[in-house]
Amino acid sequence: MRIGALPNVTSQRTDNLRARTRGAKAVPSICCYCAVGCATLAHVDDGGKLLNVEGDPESPISGGHLCPKGAALFGLTVNTARWTTVKYRAPYAERWEERPLEWAMDRIAGLVKETRERTFVKERDGKRVNHTLGIASLGGATFGIEENYLLGKLMRSLGVVSIENQARI
Numbered sequence: 001m002r003i004g005a006l007p008n009v010t011s012q013r014t015d016n017l018r019a020r021t022r023g024a025k026a027v028p029s030i031c032c033y034c035a036v037g038c039a040t041l042a043h044v045d046d047g048g049k050l051l052n053v054e055g056d057p058e059s060p061i062s063g064g065h066l067c068p069k070g071a072a073l074f075g076l077t078v079n080t081a082r083w084t085t086v087k088y089r090a091p092y093a094e095r096w097e098e099r100p101l102e103w104a105m106d107r108i109a110g111l112v113k114e115t116r117e118r119t120f121v122k123e124r125d126g127k128r129v130n131h132t133l134g135i136a137s138l139g140g141a142t143f144g145i146e147e148n149y150l151l152g153k154l155m156r157s158l159g160v161v162s163i164e165n166q167a168r169i
Contacts, residue, residue: 118134
């Protein structure tokens with residue numbers, strides 16, 4: 001052995017290891033946990049499969065750092081114990097039932113439509129008001145500015161008066 005030369009100290013398996021994010025696309029997102037709105041990078045493969053989630057170093061809010069909950073986003077998302085159905089309890093029922101997410105989305109849309117139609121007021125005291133007090137909206141900092149804008153536009157288009165946003169930033 002020459003002086004200064006190091007022997008190969010890694011196995012062939014170690015030499016062949018590659019990062020799971022190699023070749024992945026980094027998609028900017030927002031942490032879903034609190035109202036701070038820390039930016040994340042979600043790494044996805046060509047098929048859209050989530051490979052990793054980490055803090056976005058370009059974030060003016062967190063500078064790439066995430067709290068323990070935010071750092072666990074990948075485990076929350078890619079988890080065999082995660083519920084993929086909706087838990088529903090019918091009015092006056094004693095037990096919860098499992099329902100598909102699509103059923104829940106259709107039910108929510110139907111209830112919003114029914115509530116708006118039932119509570120919509122066109123005129124009050126001879127003045128046009130075109131609003132409903134039967135629906136309220138609460139946005140938050142876990143939405144980006146675009147999502148909050150769209151939520152506000154949607155609610156105003158339905159005539160909703162009670163529109164709130166709990167963002168603290």
